[in-house]
Amino acid sequence: MNNKNENSVVLADFFSTFQLKISDYQRPYIWTFTQFLKLYEDLINYQKNLENSTPLYYLGNIILVKNNTEGYDIIDGQQRITSLLILANLLQQKELLSCNNEFAINSTISKNNIKANAEYFRHYLKDKNVEKIQFEKINITYIIAENQDQAFKFYTTLNTSGKRLNGLDIVKPFHLQALAKEKQEEKARLFEKHQFSNNLLDKIIKLSLRIRYWTGLPFRDFPRNHENSWNEFLPQEFAYSEMLSKHDYKYATIVEDKDSTESSVPAYQVNQPLYKGENTIHYLVYWCEVWLIVENKLKSEIFDKMDKLEGIEFNREYYEMALLCYASKYGISAIEEDNFITIAKGLFKVCFYTRLTKPCSKISIKNSEEENQLLKRILYAFDKNEIIEYYNSFFNEATLNTAAETKTGRVQKFKDSFGFKEDHYEQTFFNQ
Template sequence: MGINGQLAIPEYQRPYCWQDQQLAQLLTDIREQKLLCKELSPSLPYYLGSLILHQEGDKLNIIDGQQRITTLVLIASLLQQGQNFPLVHSLEFKHPISQQQIKHNLKWLQSYFSEQQEYWLSLLDFTKLQFTLVITQTEDDAYRFFETQNTGGVRLGGPDIIKAHHLRAVASLHQKAFAKQWEALGKLDDTVNALLKGRYWQQINMRGLPSHQQQKQLRDTIVSELAQQTGNGADIAFGRAYRQLGLAGEISQHLAQQGYELRQPLNAGVNSIRYLSYFRSLYHQYWENPDLPHLPDFKAFITWLKGLEGCGYLEGLYKACLLQYISQFGENQLETAAKKLFRVVYSRRVSNQKAVRENSIYAFIRETPVLDWVALSYTPEQCFHYLDSFSLQVEGSNLDSNSVKRRFIGTVCDFFKMPLAPEDYKPHFAQALTQKVAGSLK
C-alpha cells in the first residue's frame, strides 16, 4: 500500500528546538550505527526511531519526529544531498522560534562539517535512513501515540503534550492565534505544578502527587488532569459572586474576581488555554516578578520569602495557596493573607527536627487542609479565621547549633522585627510570630 501526501507541521506542534547537544548526539548515533553496519553488512540501513503522522486529506501532519526530520533536512541541505532527501524542498517553517533555531543550527552544522565534509559525504547515505512509520486516520489516535512517545532528544514534558491536546481542539481558523498565545506564556512548569497541588490536595478528593524525581509519572499526571479529563464545551469561567439585598428587597450582584477558579472543571481547547494563561499571569505578577508599586509591603515580603534557605518544598505548597487566594479574592487584604499563609505553611520548618522532606508536605496537608480553608471561605475574614486557628509549635532540637532551622528562625525574627535571642526561640517564637501576623490586620 502506497503512502501519498505532503508532509506538514501542524500549528499545535511545539517549535523546532533542538540545540547543539541534540545535534551532536544525532550525528554520533549515525556515525556509530554506520560503523557497526560496515562491520556486519554494508547494505544494512540505519534506524532513526519512529515517526508518527496524521493523514489529513492530502497532508501528512508530523505528530512526532519533527525535531529529527528538521535536523536531517538541514544536514542534507549542507551536504548537498537534496536529491536523496526530497524533504529539503518541501517543508515550511513559519514559527519564528523555529526559524531562529534553524539559523543557529545551520551555522553550528556548517562549522562541524567544515573540516570533514568529505568524510560525512561518504558516511551518510540518505537513501539508507530507516524509520518505523505510524500513520493514523484520526487526530485522537495520533495524540494517543504522541503522548506515549519517548524518543531521543528533548523529551516531551507535560505542558508540551497538553498544548497539542488543546490546540487541536481549537477550530482550525483560530489555531495559529492560540498557538502564538501559548508560546507567549513561556515556561509553564512551575505554574502547572502549583495548579496540580491546588487541584489534587483537597479533602473532598485528596490525591497524592508524584515526586519531582518521578518525571514520567508527573508528566502522566499533568496529561490526565489538564488534558484527558477535560470536557467538551465552551470557555466557562467559574467564580464567586455575592448578592446584596436592600431593605426594599432589591438585589444587586457583585463578582469577587474576574478570572477562573483554580479547582474548576475545564473544557478542552480555548477554555483550558485561557485558564492556564490566567494563572500563568497571576504567577508572574504576584510571585515570579512582583512589580507592584501599589502593594510595596507585599512585594517586599514575597521577595524576602523567595530567598529563604531549606524551604523549597514548602515554597511549592505556598505558591499553590497564594494562587488559590488571589483567584478568589484578588488583592483584597493580600499582604495580610500572604503573611498568615506563611505562618501556617512554613510551620513545618520549625515543627520538624531537621529537614523538610517532600513526602512530609502531603502528610501535613492531610492534617492541615490550608488549601481548603482558602477555597471554602466566602470572605477574606473567614479565611483568616481558619488560618489564625492553626496552632504553631516549635520543636526544640537543633536550636543550639548553626542549623538550617536556627538560621530560619533568626531570619524570620529579623524580618518581622522580633528581638528574640536564640535561647528564646523555643518558648517564645511561635507566640511572637502569631502576634506579629495578627497585627498585620491593623
Template sequence: MVIPDYQRAYTWDVAKVQELLQDWEEYIASSPKQTYYMGSVLLFANTKDANFQIIDGQQRLTTLTLIYYQLFGSLLKGQNVQYNQSVSGFNIAKNLNFAKQSIARLEKLKDSEIFHKLEFTVIVSDNQDHAFAFFDSQNNRGVSLGVDDYLKAYHLRALPEKLQEQKAKSWEDITFKARKEDNHLLDLKHLFNEILFKVRQWKGQSHFPYPNKTEVLTEFQKNTYSTETKNAFRLFPNNNNMRYHQLEYTDNGVLLVSAEKPLAKKDYPFAIRQPIYKGQNFFDYTDKYHAIFRFLFNTKEQKSLEIENALHFYNALYTKDMSEYLRYYMQMCLVAYYDNFKEELFFKAIQYFDYYLGAIRLEKYYVRQEAIKNSLKNASNSLLDVICNAYLPNEVFSFINKAKATESIYVNNGFLNGKKEVKNKVIDRYIQRLCKLYHKDIDNRLIEVKSRKQWIA
C-alpha cells in the same frame, strides 16, 4: 529497530490502551481531517550494527505495533523487535488479547485510516553519549519534561483549524519569554506541575498524588469535558463570577462576557478548581493562571503597593536557601488566595501564610515533599481547601490563628534540638531573615521568634 538493554520494560496496561483508543475515536469524530500528534520519538542510529535503538517512545511504538498486528495480521518491515523482560511479555500478551476483544472498534478506526493520520516528531542521534544523556534526563526529571507539549497538542485538536495557529503561538510565546528571562518558574511546566495540579488535586486530608507526568496529563486531558455548544462554555459561581452563567466567543476566538471593556486575562471569571472544557476553555483557563502567577512573582510586572509589599516579603524570606517545597507551597497559597480575593488584604495574607508554613521549616530538620503533605493531612482542615472555599479573607486568617500545633512550634522552641540549639544552620538563617524583615533583635532572635504571630501587621 531494537530496544537497548538499559530501557525499562513495556509497562502499558489495558487501561492505557483503552485510553488511546477512546482518544482516537474522539479525534475522528471531531477533527477527522487533521493529523493526530503522538509526541516525539528519540532513536540512536547505531551504524556499527546497522540498526536504530529506541531511546524514547518504546511504550507508544509497541502499542501501535500490537494494534497494527491485530488489524493486518503481520508486522511492518523492520518491526521484528525483541523484548527480553518478562514484564514486557506479560503486558504484550494482555494488551494483544484486549486488541482481539476490541476488533470491532479497531476496524472502525482502520476504516478512518487512523494509521495514515498519526504524526510523530522523530529525533535521530548518531552519538550514543548524547542519546544516553537524553534518556537519563527523560527518566530522572520526569514530570518537568513534555507535559506542556502534550497538553497543547491535545487541546489544539479541539479547536477550529483557524484558531489553532493563534493559540499555538500564544502558548509558545509564554515558553519563549520564560526562556528569554531565564526564569523556569514562569514557564507552563511549573504552572501545571507545581501550582494548578496540586491546588486542584490536594483536597481533603487523605489523598495527595504526586504530580508525575501521568497524573498531570490525566487531570488536564482525560478529566476535562467536551461541550456540545461550539462557541460557548458553562461558567460556575465563584467570587470572580456572580453574574454570568455562560462564556461565549466570536468565531475568531474573542472572549465575550459583556459589552463592557475587555477583561484582563488574570480577571477571567474562572475558579482554580472548576471543571475545565477541552479546547478554547482550557487555553483561556491556562492564560488566566499564568497571568496571575506572572503578575505575582515577576518583578518586571507593574503592581499596586499591596502586591509590591507582598513580593518584597516573599523575595526576602523565600530565597534559594528555603526549601523549594515550601517555596512552591507558598506560591500555591498565594495564587489560590489571589484567585479568590484579588488584592484584598493580600500583604496580610502572605504574612499569615508564612507564619503557618514557617512552622514547618522550624520543626523539620529537612523539609521534604511528605512534610508538606503531612501538614495538610494532620491539620483540622487543609489550608488549600480553606483558601479556595472561604468567602472572606478573615476566614482564612481565623483558621491559621486557631492552629495550635503551629503556635506551639514557635512558643515551645520546636526549632531547638536536645542541646537547646537550633536544629541546623538553614533554620537559623530563616529565623535571621525573619527578624531582619520585621526589624527585630537578631542577636536575641530565639526569644523574639516566640512571639512570631504578633508580628503580623
C-alpha cells in the same frame, strides 16, 4: 491498522512521497546542538562500519496525519526530520532537499533554534574533512493516522523522539488539536509565551494539579516518589479522552443583601471543571498571568528572600499553592488591595511553620495540608476575615520552643531571613 497506512522506507523515498508540514499544535523544534551533533556523528560512525550485510540505520517511527491541503502534518518525528533537513542543507546534499522543497515550519521558536544549530554546525565543520550523509542508508517506519484523534493517541503512546514527552507535551496538543484549524496557531502562541520564555506554564500546571488533588473530595495523594512522576498523572486531570468540549466557563460569586446585590468579576477558578480546547488553554494562560502579578507584588518582601535560601523548596511550593487559592477565591483585584501583602505574610506563617524545626519533605507537607486543610479553608471561606483569624491563631508551642533553641545552620538562616520571633505567636515572621 491497515498495512497501507504503515510502511518501512528509506529516507529519500519518504521525502519524495510526502509533502510535509509541522502542525501548529506540535511542540517547537527544541533540539540542542549536542543532540543535533550526536545524530550527525552517529550516522557518520554507522557509515564508517558499513559492510554489505549491515542493516540500514533505523531512525524510528514517524507519525503523519493528512491535513486540509495536499500535504501531511508530522505528529511525531519532527525533531529528527528537521535535524536531517538542516544537515542536508549545510552539507549541500540537494538530493534530499529537492524531494521536499516546501517543508513548512511556522513556529518562531523553531526557526530560531534551527538558525542556532546551523550556526554551531558551520563552526564545527571549520578545518574538518566534511563527510556526507548516505541518506539512502537511513530507514524509517511511517504511520499514517486516519484523523487527528487517532494521531494524538499514537503521539502519546508511540513517541520516539529525542526528548521524552512530559505531561505538558501531551496536554498541549490534546487541546490545540480540538480547536478549529484557523485558531490553532494563535492558541499555540499563547502556550509558547509562557512555556519557553519563562517556563511558567510548567510551574502553573504542577501547582494547579496539586491543588486539584488536595482540595477535591476525597483528598488524593499526589505522586511523590520521583521528581517528575507528577507528569504521568497530568493527562488524567487535564487531557482525558472523555473531556467535553465547546464550553469555556468562568465563574463569579454573587452576594445579596436586602438592599443590594454584589457580583464578582467572572474568572477561572483554580479547582473548576475543565473542558477540552479553549477552556483549558485559557485557564492555564490565565493562571500564568495571575502568577506574574502575585510574584511582582511580593517580590521584594518575600520572593527575593526565598530565592536566597536552600532547603525550603517544598514549603515554598505549598505557599505558592496557597497564594493561587487566595487569588482564585477573591480575584485579581484582591491582589492589588493594600492588605494583600499582610495576608500573604500570614499565609507564609502557616506554610513555613514546619521549616522552623527541620527541612521538610513532600510527605510532611502533604501531611500538614491533610491536618490543617489550609487550601480548602481558603477556597471555602465566605470572608477574608476567616482566613486572617485562622493564620493569626495558628500556633504550636513545641515547634516554637524547638525553633528558639536552634541557633545555627539552615534553620537559623531561615529565621534570620524572615524576622522570626518565638514570643510572637500571632506574627511569628516578618518582625524586622
